[in-house]
Amino acid sequence: MRIKNIKKVGMITGFSIILASSIFVFNESRNIADVSNEKVVYSDISEQVKGVQHEKKQKEVKKKKPSKNEKGAYNVSGTLIVNKKYGLDEDYTYEDNQELYDEATAAFEKMQQDAEKDGVWFHIVSRYRSYAVQNWVYENYKKDREDVDTFSAQPGHSEHQTGLAFDLNGEDQETSSNEKFEGTEQYKWLRKNAYKYGFILRYPKDKKDITGYKFEPWHYRYVGTDISYDLKDGETTLEEYFNLE
Ligand SMILES: [Zn+2]
Numbered sequence: 001m002r003i004k005n006i007k008k009v010g011m012i013t014g015f016s017i018i019l020a021s022s023i024f025v026f027n028e029s030r031n032i033a034d035v036s037n038e039k040v041v042y043s044d045i046s047e048q049v050k051g052v053q054h055e056k057k058q059k060e061v062k063k064k065k066p067s068k069n070e071k072g073a074y075n076v077s078g079t080l081i082v083n084k085k086y087g088l089d090e091d092y093t094y095e096d097n098q099e100l101y102d103e104a105t106a107a108f109e110k111m112q113q114d115a116e117k118d119g120v121w122f123h124i125v126s127r128y129r130s131y132a133v134q135n136w137v138y139e140n141y142k143k144d145r146e147d148v149d150t151f152s153a154q155p156g157h158s159e160h161q162t163g164l165a166f167d168l169n170g171e172d173q174e175t176s177s178n179e180k181f182e183g184t185e186q187y188k189w190l191r192k193n194a195y196k197y198g199f200i201l202r203y204p205k206d207k208k209d210i211t212g213y214k215f216e217p218w219h220y221r222y223v224g225t226d227i228s229y230d231l232k233d234g235e236t237t238l239e240e241y242f243n244l245e
Pocket residue numbers: 160165166167219220
């Protein structure tokens with residue numbers, strides 16, 4: 001009698017294991033969404049499904065790696081990328097992207113005119129800087145500033161070498177390339193309107209861990225309206241937008 005019972009229990013257990021395994025194998029091969037909808041109760045199976053879903057998600061958010069073109073500049077989905085990680089070749093100049101440079105000039109002029117109509121005037125403090133000039137700027141800062149890398153780019157890593165970055169200011173010299181620019185009417189206008197012309201705030205607040213730079217309310221980058229409309233909140237970096245490596 002005892003032996004019979006043990007046999008019975010053994011059979012039932014064995015059967016359950018086979019049943020559970022076959023359900024698992026069956027579910028594994030099916031669409032994840034279908035499995036979720038059926039509310040699978042086996043906790044170990046749910047864990048497995050979660051694992052697969054997580055893996056799938058990881059694949060979707062795989063970071064993008066910009067590629068270097070023959071002119072010596074990194075691009076991702078057709079947009080020029082210059083940051084701490086991706087630099088330009090020493091001989092790269094704005095002329096290597098003349099068409100885009102001219103497009104940016106026209107966009108800026110239109111923006112400047114429209115701002116003036118609203119009674120706001122600003123001008124370009126700094127736009128194109130060659131590799132050599134950037135080298136000079138960086139080395140000069142480095143002499144007496146330990147935190148040089150939080151506000152000045154190493155040669156080859158400045159967006160200004162593309163000619164697509166614009167440092168803007170009004171008449172007040174004190175707000176030129178200075179945090180104080182945030183308090184100006186020019187900044188308010190730009191935050192509200194720059195995206196309409198294809199410009200983005202390149203170094204937003206509290207993004208130093210991503211861009212490597214402190215907040216730069218004066219630095220705008222021309223990216224074209226397709227992207228600038230997506231980034232009009234002025235809180236998302238280009239690195240986050242493209243999910244860069
Ligand atoms: Zn700048």
